[in-house]
Amino acid sequence: MMLFTKLLLAHLLGDFLFQPTKWVVHKEANKMASKYLYLHILIHFGLTMLLLWDIKLWWWAVIIALSHYMIDLSKIYANSYFKNKTIPFFIDQVLHLIVLYCCAFNSDIIGHTVGLIQEINWPLVTAVVFASYPSSIIMAKLLEGMSDRIELDHKSLPNAGKYIGIIERLFVLIFIILGRWEAIGLLITAKSVFRFNDLKESNSRKLTEYILIGTLLSFGLAILTGLIYLGVR
Incomplete structure (x- = not known):
């Protein structure tokens, strides 16, 4: 659970604290050509590595950064199809959380998921x-x-x-x-x-x-x- 908490903290810092509004606007306007998109992904990679503090887990940081890039890019291009912009935002966040969850509990993801479901109140x-x-x-x-x-x-x-x-x-x-x-x-x-x-x-x-x-x-x-x-x- 501690691993997931660290990954979640890195995500929250990268997606909200270290992503100014002008970056978001620039990404939506320039899409794949936006320099801030790649800077945003680089920040996520750096924050993930910093909080994990284990060089052996670098490949998890790479997986998270690449998946973040693909999800964000998909959201940028899908935004125009949604009248309500909150829908792609929440879909984007849910997909990011799913990736973090899979990374954190990769050793027994099915067992852990079943356990969570069984503990639902x-x-x-x-x-x-x-x-x-x-x-x-x-x-x-x-x-x-x-x-x-x-x-x-x-x-x-x-x-x-x-x-x-x-x-x-x-x-x-x-x-x-x-x-x-x-x-x-x-x-x-x-x-x-x-x-x-x-x-x-x-x-x-x-x-x-x-x-x-x-x-x-x-x-x-x-x-x-x-x-x-x-x-x-």
């Missing part, structure tokens, strides 16, 4: 999944009759409320699992502070009631999910 995975999108859909159905009576704020970011709800429920779930119930109160307080100006400016009782009901439903679903998880784990 399925009740926790189910709780996390339920607290995200399924809970959002349930809330939307429960509040459907009320939302029609609320004047929409078209200045809001698309789906911002949904994502805020998902994040807050995941926080609540984590706090319950850790036994930090007081942190849930802090989270409610923080959300109330951020919402105060909106409610004050709108001066709408319907909006206030709608937000309050939505918040209580969101926290309630998260708390219920956490309690069920603690009961079945």
